[in-house]
Amino acid sequence: MTEFIEQPNETIRSAVAQSKKIDTIVIENDALQRVPFLLREHFKTSSVFLIADENTMVAAGNGLMKDLTESGFTLTTHVFPATPYLKAKVENADVFLSRLKADGGVPVAVGSGVINDLVKYAAFQINQPYLSVATAASMDGYASAGAPLSKKGFKHTIPCAPPRVIVADLGVISNAPKAMSGWGYGDLAGKIPAGADWLIADALGIESLDSVVWPLVQDDLRTWLSNPAGVVIGDAETSNALFTGLVMVGIAMEIHGSSRPASGADHQIAHLWEMDGVKYEGLPVSHGTCVALGTLTILSLYEWLLAQDFHELDAQRVIRHRRRFDDLAKEIRRSFVSPNITEKALQETRAKYIEDDLLRERIVRIKRIWPGLRKRLADFLIPFKEMKAMLSAAGIATDPADVGIDCAYHRQTLVNSLFIRRRYTILDFLEETGRFDEAINHVFSDAGRWG
Ligand SMILES: [Zn+2]
Known part of the structure; x- marks a missing residue:
């Protein structure tokens, strides 16, 4: 066998070295051909339980099965139908979990988001x-x-282990439907x-930046995002940059032990739409x-925030007019239909609600640090307009109306996103400074912003 350097990408190699669970990530042309070797090397096995769907079988699974069979592996498969689309729910992992337990074999997930998450969950069980x-x-x-x-x-993130080995064949990735890239x-x-949400939480002494993890995500982020047009064309270099960025974020979450490096208020909005x-x-x-x-919604809030001067912020006044936990609880009960989501939102909101004394201290701190924090945020952020142009060039929807989300629902989602997670974000900052409604009005003040 010709010598094979498992990880020629230095950025990934050094990140993987810090991962407790990931042995290697192979991103290259024809990476699929490495799978038999990687299974023997990293799992000491010749028995595989392959999970895919009908589409990913065509994209990679059939070729892989042929290679594995020819290499002497024994194979069990579970192939989900292409339609109806596969839902990201625990119940779907249970569908193959009992067979996986009975038949054994190293689980091999062939697919993207949902397949990977289902296998990750099942394997961890x-x-x-x-x-x-x-x-x-x-x-x-x-x-x-x-x-x-x-x-x-x-919907919540269930703690599991990441895959021991990740294989990204650039031929397969580049040929994926363009919408997926x-x-x-x-x-x-x-x-x-x-990242901006984390900067705020750090500046307020609520959740410090992780000096190991922050650079893994943020140092090259702008480079990974620098060629949105390449996403539409599907060129191999852009696919490589994009995939590298996405796995680096995943490793960052693993090392940090939570999704903080990757997920702020933007994801809270996304999770609400997904749960709906x-x-x-x-x-x-x-x-x-x-x-x-x-x-885009959160960048629009940031645009408003960066124009503010908290010099005049009056803690007494904010405390007098603040929404008390009971008010928030009433709004939660009014806003959510599902009893499970309501219960979770109450817990999360309760966990981050602070009493008046602490709020007073926090406001004093905000006034003191705001000029420095504002500058740091302004230097860090990509403005709404610029981001909108980038997303649009990458072929992704930039107006909620493009995917059937009307203005009233968009607004309600933004309002509700405050409640569903205890993680401190711009939403909490606005709520605690008594400026939540004003900032939200800004997002919807100009319909032309979205279209
Ligand atoms: Zn995400």
Whole structure:
């Protein structure tokens, strides 16, 4: 066998070296041919349980099965039908989990978001490392340690282990439907507002930046996002950059131990739409599209925020007019239909609600640090208009109306996104400074902004 350098990409090699669970990530042309070798090398196995759907079988699964069979592997498969589309819910992982337990074999996920998350979840239930064959640069979850799946209707990230080995064949990734690469681009773009949210939480002493993890996501982010037109063409170099960015984000989440490096208020909006099962022309609106729209929405809030001067902020006045936990609870009960989501939103909101004394201290701190923080945010952020042009060039929707989300629903989602997670974001900053409504009005003040 000719010598094979498993990881020629230095950025990924050094990140993988810090991962406790990922042995290697192979991103190259013809990477699929490496799979038999990687299974023997990293799993010491010749028995595989392959999970795919009918589309990903055509994209990569059939060729892989042939290679594995010829290489002497024994194979069990579970192939989901192409239609109806596969939902990201725990119940779908249970469909093959009992067979996986009975038949054994190293799970090999051939697919993108949903397939990978289902296998990640199932493999973790039986404490079995798995191999992921990526078929599209469509989301950042390949390397992450959590599976965002819904269980009884509430979507949350279930702690799991990332794959031991990730294989991205650039031929396969570049040939994925162009829309899917656009989704990956949208998911990656969300790291801009997510980073800004973390900067705020750090400046307020709520959640410090992780000096190991922050550069993994943020140092090259603008480079990964620099060629949106290449996403539409599907050129191999752009696919490589996009996939590298997406797995780096996943590794960052694994090392940090939460999705903080990758997910701020933009994702809270996306999660709400996903939990509502938003569809357009009969298909669910993709995670990447939801994140792209969430990203623009939050960047619009940031645009408003950066124009503010908190010099005059009066803690007494803010406290007098603030929404008390009981007010928030009433609004939560009014706003959410599902009892599970309502219950979770109450818990999350309760966890981050602070009493008046603490709020007073926080406001004093905000006034003190705001000039420096504002500058830091302004230097860091990509402005709304620029981001909109980038997303549009990558072929992703930039107007919620493009995917059937009307203005009233968009607004309601933004208002509700405050409640669903305890993680401190711009939404909490606006709520605690008594400026939530004003900032939200700005987002919807000019319909032309979106169209
Ligand atoms: Zn995401």
